[in-house]
Amino acid sequence: MSVEVEVNENDLAEMVEQVWESYLDPEGISPLIPTYDENQPSEVHSSVSITGSWTGHIVYASSTSAARRAAAAFLAMEMDEVSEEDVSDVLGELANIVGGNVKAMLPPGALLSLPQVVLAPESTARFPNTQRISGVYGVWDGEPVSISMWQSRGDNKEGAE
């Protein structure tokens, strides 16, 4: 059973800011500008699952263009040099980094999965028995990007579907 989550929206926003500072916008010229629109569209997404002391999912979603831009920034390449594999790997790493940072704030006994990447909108994902508890929604150079946390409901027994 999950504990009450101790990671709030501000924590999530701070992690996201660190990712931008370190990798996506080291010059500090192109931050993620909040839209607070949890229904903004996406074209690709990645996720990691956390199980144990807290159970749920961390989802990174964006437009294809923002994903290519992220891959170019991560890999120090031009956007038109970026392959689909680069985009997949970078999307996976983004979910992994945020998920790892979320895990660090949870009580001991949480396990992080390897990332899953889906080159289709977040709206195609279905996480059974979960509810969105927190998220950072914004535009990066005009393109939608979001990072959200989905908590499995406490009455969702492990292994039961």
Next chain:
Amino acid sequence: MKILIADDSRVMRQIVVRTLRQAGFGDHELIEAADGKQAFEMTKSENPDLVLSDWNMPEMTGIEVLRQLRAAGNDVKFGFVTSESTPEMKDQADAAGALFFIVKPFSAERFDEVFAPILG
């Protein structure tokens, strides 16, 4: 010096390499391992001076790699570069003989701070 970078994420290995260069350590010989078992084998066969390892990897986790190296009598300088960090993990790393624990996302400044004393 020879530095082994162990991470199952190709992107993260590239970022570690780039950050090492940015921090001024690009002249060292950099080699890469894509999972824990490979990291263990390459540490034995390639004799790196330093190992930078992810924690969560297929085949063997980073902490298993470190423990098995020490159990085999290998004293290579070893530390973690990981997106996961809990006090328990840091304690385990310390107890196993890790020199450092760098959390992703990291900066070139952080690399410099950690590696300057080790790499000179």
